[in-house]
Amino acid sequence: MEKVGVFHFDAESYQMDFRGRVTIPMIGNYLIHAASAHAAGRGFGYDDMTERHTAWVLSRLALEVTEYPKNAQSITVYTWVDEVGRLFTSRCFELADGEGKTFGFARSIWAAIDLESRRPTLLDVEGLSIYISDRICPIEKPGKILPVENKTEGVPYMVKYSDLDINGHLNSIKYMEHLLDLFDINMFREKEVNRFEIAYQAEGKYGMMLGLHSIETIPGKYDMAICHEGKAICRAAVTWK
Secondary structure, eight states: OOSSEEEEEEOOGGGBOTTSBBOHHHHHHHHHHHHHHHHHTTTOSHHHHHHTTEEEEEEEEEEEESSOOBTTOEEEEEEEEEEEOSSEEEEEEEEEETTSOEEEEEEEEEEEEETTTOOBOOOOHHHHHTTBOOOOOOSOOOOOOOOOTTTSOOEEEEOOGGGBOTTSBBOHHHHHHHHHTTSOHHHHHHOOEEEEEEEEOSOOBTTOEEEEEEEEEETTEEEEEEEETTEEEEEEEEEEO
């Protein structure tokens, strides 16, 4: 079986923002769909993991985009595994438009957790390693994001029904949406997000009161966090161009 998965999407009007472009969270949805389908085709998908009483969780994601697809454009996502460890596996992505021009790359880190304890569980290193590819992903790996919750007051938000995923926890993409909502709409009129990086640290739950934090650390770069009772459940860094 091919090590690199290839998945095709069409940018629909309901996926656009007010500028008529696909959003960062929607691209995140494409990536998660591609990762899930690629894993399922190799015996490590949602159903396979559930039978083992485990589930994949996204730990980190770094996404760089040079151009955003517009309505009715075709999008191709290439995905492959580039590293496998005892607790984490690293997966890469390349994004291309309908003409085959690359407009983005992403790196992600995944862990498997036990469905009952919600604790990390050991991966099948031997079984996963046969799918490792040496295809190049030229962007930087996710790095350390400094705490910001003590430097700025958080914007309050309560986790609601529409935030929940199939496991009943705050959806990975919803973290991204809520963080991007902290920026004024003029930022989106005048600039583009060049790199979006997020590190998930804990699961949000229904009714949980959160604080959304953001601070500009250097011109055009913002360090961010979503916190519960003063403790970060995720950290993020957003770079604008």
